[in-house]
Amino acid sequence: MKTIRIGTRDSQLALWQAHTVQSELEALGYKTEIVSVKSTGDLLLNRPLYELGIVGIFTKTLDIAMLNGQVDIAVHSMKDVPTRLPKGIIQSAVMPRANTQDILVHKDLDFLNGEGTVATGSLRRQAQWLNKYPNHSVTDIRGNVNTRLQKLQDNTWNAAIFAKAGLERIQVLPENHIDLDWMIPAPAQGAMVIVTMENDTFSTEAVRKLNHHPTEICTHVEREFLQVLEGGCSAPIGALAILENDNLHFEGVLLSLDGKEKIVAKKTIPSKDYKEFGKACALEVLENGGKEMMVEIKKTLA
Structure with missing residues (x-):
């Protein structure tokens, strides 16, 4: 063999x-x-x-x-x-699939009510954060999980955003974190x-x-949504599909880079109809102003 x-x-x-x-x-x-x-x-x-x-x-x-x-x-x-x-x-x-959520690893949470700086290398996290906290600033952070945790300690930033699954898998999830249950994760997170x-x-x-077929179905829908919106690494796009009994719940989001504009698609269908579902949700976003938003995003990042 x-x-x-x-x-x-x-x-x-x-x-x-x-x-x-x-x-x-x-x-x-x-x-x-x-x-x-x-x-x-x-x-x-x-x-x-x-x-x-x-x-x-x-x-x-x-x-x-x-x-x-x-x-x-x-x-x-x-x-x-x-x-x-x-x-x-x-x-x-x-x-x-493991946990899909994003989390905030913080030094303390007082800054949420005032001004502050949050670190993330993801346009999706940056746009969603600025949408909720427009008076904050977001700074770029790169490297593997351990490097980013160390960078947070070494800098004056208030917090950094991570995928919970990654920190749990290698057992480095710090106590000083909160779940960002309002943030739509990356497709297939x-x-x-x-x-x-x-x-x-x-x-x-x-x-x-x-x-694992249930995970395959959910990630297929999320990635199809991403593909039709032409996301890749270069646009603030979030998507989450959840199977519950015979239903498939989906929430997808496209944001402008500054987080000021946000287009959401939220739908539930029978899970057996999942094949073109991600595409249908993405087309709805594109028709609701997403097409123009993607043009702007590409222009800014070009």
């Missing part, structure tokens, strides 16, 4: 994800090894993500390693993965995806056994 080489970034969180997939595959009787690769996104920490102009900056290095035959499969945080995969690479499994080479039947069949 061939050994499945699992490609991953070398951050603590990425390695945690790869080891999780490794144990699942080995429990099914497969032989695996982990191969870690540094990504451009990890190396260029001094520029905001949207300025780097690369779609899938955290996934590109692993895509190349797969296409070159250095690794057989790759494990990603699904929210980092472009909605269109490179030719020859396919999505083969979505793992059961809290979900891990495994991609394989289309022509590699052995690895693809192995990985397919790990797929």
Whole structure:
């Protein structure tokens, strides 16, 4: 039996994800090894993500390693993965989803009633924060989870925004945090995806056994919403789909960069009709002023 080489970034969180997939595959009787690769996104920490102009900056290095035959499969945080995969690479499994929420790690919360500075490298978090707290300023922060937690300590900022799932997974969730239950997460936040080479039947069949169908449905809807709005890393877009009994609840949002304008789509449908649902919600947003907003966003970021 061939050994499945699992490609991953070398951050603590990425390695945690790869080891999780490794144990699942080995429990099914497969032989695996982990191969870690540094990504451009990890190396260029001094520029905001949207300025780097690369779609899938955290996934590109692993895509190349797969296409070159250095690794057989790759494990990603699904929210980092472009909605269109490179030719020859396919999505083969979505793992059961963890917490979807964003959280605020703070020094103290007094600043919420006055002025303050919040750190985030995400346009989506920045726009939603400014929409709720227009008198605050937002500063850019980059690096892996541990680096960002340290940067918050080392600077005079009041707080920083993180995905709760990442901090929980590597057990670094500080006590001084609050859940931002009003903030719509990134499409597929809290979900891990495994991609394989289309022509590699052995690895693809192995990985397919790990797929969690309810998470696959929700992330499909969220990513379809993102794809139709032409999001990628370069627009403030949030989306969350939740399955409840036989219903699928969806909330999607597009904001202007300064957070002053916000277009929301909120709908519930029978879960069996999920296929084109994300697209329908995105088209509604585009018709309600989203088209003009996307033009402005692209102009500003160009």
